[in-house]
Structure formats: C-alpha cells, structure tokens
Amino acid sequence: MAKIVETNQVKADQQTRLIADLVRAFQKKQVALGARLAPLAIASRDMVELVGAVASLAQTELDGLIVPSERLTIEVRDNLLAKGYHLLHLTEGTVTPPEQVVPPRRGRICLQTSGTTGVPKIIEHTWQTLFTMSKLREFKPQNWLVTYQAGTYAWYQMLTLALFVPGQSLTLPRERDPVRAIEAALQHEVTAISGTPTFWRMAFLQFSATTLQALPLRQITLGGERVDQVILDRLQSLYPAATVTHIYASTEAGACIIVRDGREGFPIAWLAANGQASASDERPVLQVRDGTLWIRSPHAAVDQAEWINSGDAAEIRGDRVFILGREDKSIINVGGIKVAACDVERRILEHPSVLWCRVYGRKAPLLGQLVASDVVFRPAAVTATEAELAHFCNQHLPEYMVPRVWNFLDTIPTTDNLKTPVT
Amino acid sequence: MDRATVLDLMRQILQKQGKPADITEEALLQEIGFRSLDFSELALRIETASGRQLDRTVRDVLDFMERAYLGKDRRNESGQS
Numbered sequence: 049m050a051k052i053v054e055t056n057q058v059k060a061d062q063q064t065r066l067i068a069d070l071v072r073a074f075q076k077k078q079v080a081l082g083a084r085l086a087p088l089a090i091a092s093r094d095m096v097e098l099v100g101a102v103a104s105l106a107q108t109e110l111d112g113l114i115v116p117s118e119r120l121t122i123e124v125r126d127n128l129l130a131k132g133y134h135l136l137h138l139t140e141g142t143v144t145p146p147e148q149v150v151p152p153r154r155g156r157i158c159l160q161t162s163g164t165t166g167v168p169k170i171i172e173h174t175w176q177t178l179f180t181m182s183k184l185r186e187f188k189p190q191n192w193l194v195t196y197q198a199g200t201y202a203w204y205q206m207l208t209l210a211l212f213v214p215g216q217s218l219t220l221p222r223e224r225d226p227v228r229a230i231e232a233a234l235q236h237e238v239t240a241i242s243g244t245p246t247f248w249r250m251a252f253l254q255f256s257a258t259t260l261q262a263l264p265l266r267q268i269t270l271g272g273e274r275v276d277q278v279i280l281d282r283l284q285s286l287y288p289a290a291t292v293t294h295i296y297a298s299t300e301a302g303a304c305i306i307v308r309d310g311r312e313g314f315p316i317a318w319l320a321a322n323g324q325a326s327a328s329d330e331r332p333v334l335q336v337r338d339g340t341l342w343i344r345s346p347h348a349a350v351d352q353a354e355w356i357n358s359g360d361a362a363e364i365r366g367d368r369v370f371i372l373g374r375e376d377k378s379i380i381n382v383g384g385i386k387v388a389a390c391d392v393e394r395r396i397l398e399h400p401s402v403l404w405c406r407v408y409g410r411k412a413p414l415l416g417q418l419v420a421s422d423v424v425f426r427p428a429a430v431t432a433t434e435a436e437l438a439h440f441c442n443q444h445l446p447e448y449m450v451p452r453v454w455n456f457l458d459t460i461p462t463t464d465n466l467k468t469p470v471t
Numbered sequence: 472m473d474r475a476t477v478l479d480l481m482r483q484i485l486q487k488q489g490k491p492a493d494i495t496e497e498a499l500l501q502e503i504g505f506r507s508l509d510f511s512e513l514a515l516r517i518e519t520a521s522g523r524q525l526d527r528t529v530r531d532v533l534d535f536m537e538r539a540y541l542g543k544d545r546r547n548e549s550g551q552s
Contacts, residue, residue, distance in 0.1 A: 435488075
C-alpha cells in the first residue's frame, strides 16, 4: 500500500495492521462458529482507521462496507443489520450481529448513496469496477489531499489510486473542515487535490490567494458536483503550473467522463450515436436521450442495467455537452417557461463580488415558481445590492431568468461531503 | 397590510429593475412596465410579510376576487375611480 500521510502522530501503517488483525480475527471467529461469512460494515470516527479497514477488506476478500460515524444514523444502522451486515464499530469497540444471515458474494465493496431522499441505497462494486485508472496513461507521483467523506465513491477513487498506482501518497486530514484540510495540505506540501467546487469556494472564503498559492499543486481534480467555468478559470489562474481536470462520476455508473481541456461540459464528439453497439469494454459510452444523460460503463456497479439513467439533465450547446444537474431539481418552471438553474448561476458567478451562489425555484403565486438565489460574496470584496445583481443578470439573461428573490449569506452551506446542498 | 405598504412594495420591485418607481395609483400598469413576473413577486412578498399563502385553496381565490370586486364597488360609490 502506498504511503499514507496523516495529520496526527499515530503511525498509519501500524494502525492498518491492527485493523487487519481485527478483521482476520473476526473472520476466524465466524469460521470457528460455523457461520457463513457475513458481509461486514465497518464504522469509525477516524478516517485513517477507515482507510486501514479498506486495506483489510482487500486482504480478506470479505464483502464490506465503510461507514463514517457521522453517517451511522439509526436508520442507516438498522438498514445495514436488516440487510445482513455485521456492524463492527472501531471507535466504540463493538460488534453487532445482523438480523438475518445472507449468502456471501465475496470481494464485494459496498457503497451507500448520499441518501438525500431517505435511507441510502447500497450499491455493490468490486475492486475491478472501482479501480478505473488502470487504462489511463502514466501517473506522476503525487501527494493527494483527500477531501471526500469516507465510504463515498470519490473517496474510493482516491484509495484505489493509492492502493494500486505506484508513487501515490494520501494526506488524510483529521477533520474534513476545509480550513483544517487546507492547513494539512500546506503542512504536508500536497501536490494534488481532488475536491468539489464548493470545497474550493470555501477555501477562497477562508484563505487569501497568496496563502493558497503556497501549495505546490501540479494536479487539481474537480468532481462530486457540477463544475462551472468560473471555478475552472480561477483555479487555473491561481495554479498556472497545475493540470486542472474535472470528472463526472456516480456511485452506480462509476467514473465516466474525464475532461482535461479546461472547459465546462465535455466535447460533443464523445457522445455515441443512438443504437451504437461498438462500445469497447474499456471506455464508458455516453448518450443524451430526451435531455437526460445515459451511460454504459465498464466501471458500473454490480447488477446494474446495461444502460444507466444518470438522472442528470444534459443539453448539447455548440460543440459541447453541458450537464445541468439533477433532472428534478435543476429546472425551474417560471409560468411554463423552463429555466436551467446553472445558466443563472453561471451569470451570477461572473459578478466580481460573488464567490458562491445557488439558484433554485421559489414557489410563488400566479406563476408557480420564481427564480431565487442564495449568494456569498468574496471576502474583502465590495458587496453588491439586489438591484445591482439583478441589473448585472439582466444584461445577459431574459427577464424571467433574473432572480426575484435574493438571500445574502455569510457562509457557504454544505453537505457532509462538502457539496452545495440541493434545495 | 395597507395600501401604502403594497404600493411601496410595487415601487421597490420597479426600482430593482431600473424602471421609474415614482408611481401613483392612477398609473397604467402597461406604461410603468409592471408585468406578470412583477405581480408574482409582489404576491410572494405579501405572502412572506403576512405569513399567509394567497392561493392555497379555491376559497382563497374566491375571497380575493370578492374582496377586489366589493372594494371596487365601494370606491365607485364613494366617487373614486
């Protein structure tokens, strides 16, 4: 396993060995009891422990699922036990048996979806489907800052990179707060960061450009949410020597789109024609059907349909395909006229005083919905008034797209995974 | 919410869009550029201020229309246009 840098004094490799011993002891105990090897859900408050747990799962070939303590709600716990998982809580030192025994499938790495609409779904992957970088060109040695929540697809992408690609190190901040993460990055001189656009905007809110430029970054990867042109340009200007890449991935379909040309969206040439059957097993195939992105991918999770509906609205504009966001949330219906929230966001973000914004439909009498926007201003910037922002939008957007409701916030709201929450 | 407050809200909505906001009750909506989007925003602002949804039920619509009709009749009776 690659070297893992961490931000406290405990030796990561020592901790990994301890967890491996623990998991093996659990496995032996099950065998001794004559039990079938049940899948194992491993919980902890400590990200380094959870990395060790993944390494142990890889060694033992147990079916496993990683869940950080903050995601282990009563509903999640009950769901895991009902689905046949033993729950091993490393922080509490407890093992809870499942409500039922399910047949092992061996070597399944199980991920939970974000669960924004209820109890998270459990999606099964294998090491083969999770390791998506095997076909990529050479990797330069990098020290990566891990900004993602443990157990998510993006987090596994970082771990498989460290596990299977030589020369890669991970820096795991003890706390996933962006301030602590950037402090860890500065301390350990990370050379690569993979994170959401919201992570970077929170960093811009807390640190000066001069402080951030002290990071010797050679690779910046954006993902986890829609990537806009403003953040791509800002990062490239801040780090001219770095390659700025953005990735589209989902837990079900895996990593599907990697864009390196510094532009929002992806080239239209990457779309497959309808009915195209010549997809190789090595590359994902993309289609836009009725305004929705569909994917056929060798990196898809186990037991998925051949073609996966991403649930994301997509639109062809000129030579690019733009991903607009979740189908049910990204389109605002203003009196029968459809407005893509991201088109309004793009314009607002171009305002020199604006650091972050979130555009959404606000239920309103007569027209059904009006466009609304939450805004956070850049630190030390001269703030703009509602009238100024409305005028700025009016210069490039039709009247029905200009927000009618503005909320000025002091901080950027985020999910546990450092994304902007969808309203 | 009284008429003066609603009139002030209308002025704010016009002003925000860079339109002349010095309006009187006699001003024609078409001439001052107060359109359906502005009506919707005005209704939303009234909802927010009053804490009451304006068009939740059919009765709400009927009450609104009835009040508007009766109000107009009263104004006509008292010599207002």
